[in-house]
Amino acid sequence: MYPQKLNKIINLFETLPEEERRETIVSYSENAKKQEPRKDEQFDLVDVRKDEECMDTVGVYLHVDENGEAHIRMTLGPEVQTLTRAMTAILCKGLEGCTPQEILDLPSDFVTRIVGTELVRIRSQTIYYVLTRIKGICKVYLDRQRMAEVA
């Protein structure tokens, strides 16, 4: 149902007791910076913006290689919350190599399986934001491809 890499992450989180789950989320959040674009990387689409839903600017960078596999990089402003940072690292890693269509078809119900229900509450609902942004850029990519095919 889920991409293999993401499934491994979900399975890992589901085995963790609450305290270790939180520690692992924090650990992922500290790796969010590693998801930034590398020097000289080229992208098919770049979407950097500050939305109402999020505390700070979030950039999504999409490259689709010759095999049709998506590679996502992200930049986060300093005010972005810890859970959102963690979801960034988890999704960039878990969705690496999926096709844009696979990403677009991904149900969002796995998010609470990773984060747990205790942390999903008022003032922490931006956990879904990163997934929405990644899906958004994939949708734009696919729409443009379809338009190009028609033309």
Next chain:
Amino acid sequence: MATNLTQYAHPEALVETDWLEKHLKDESIRIVESNEDVLIYDTGHIPGAVHIDWRADLQDQVIRDYITPEKFAELCSKNGITPDTTCIFYGDKANWWACYALWAFRLFGHDRVKILNGGRDKWKAEGRPMTKERSTYPRANYSVPKKRFDKEIRAFADEALAQSKSGKPLIDVRSPGEYKGEVTHMPEYPQEGVLRGGHIPGAKSVPWKTAANDDNTFKSADELTKIYIDNAGVKPGTETVVYCRIGERSSHTWFVLTYLLGLDNVRNYDGSWTEWGNKVGAPIEKGA
């Protein structure tokens, strides 16, 4: 540069970052971090600080209310806090939740409370020590408070309505767009919408941020006097009610009015707009 705290009505209610760094091992204090970002304490905090979560620790999990005096005593005891411990609160978001936690401690009669001027962001920006080590203290024995001081520092919807009808000071600390009814949520929190936008009739708009400098420290006593007493009609000796959406931004203003300007009879309507904006029969006003 450190603020001259003696300008405030209760200078003892504020500490500067420099002072706190020199008192990290002071056994008479407990540093308490309270945040909006539920995990930011785990990413690093002031050495020795304990974490008190506004939602999980201070609020009842079933009823929209605060914990019982018994649970408050347990919360303090497990964090090594006695009634004689001075709690110094700090946190993210310009100390919103630190002020909220301080206000909640006052609900239980814990009066030895202070705010770290500038909060977490200032401490971090100044390159002061942070640790990931979770702080633990020997269990204390906090006796169960005999009462909650709701009547003194908390307002309920009926009291906010009475305040509105009487024309006594009612301060809306939300953003101008929320006050005018142009939006039904706070900027950056679209998931917290309510049925109706606007403000409680007669409320004056003084956004919480008006009281803070860019580094999240509080403005000077002269500036605060001008903002609240000269321009917003807050009168010493008259009851004042403050509100926002869920009571955290208004806790910031409650702290300013109570401790920095020394006003008596300031109450926080923590039901705020998430209650009023949805409440059947509640009157609203729109526009500036």
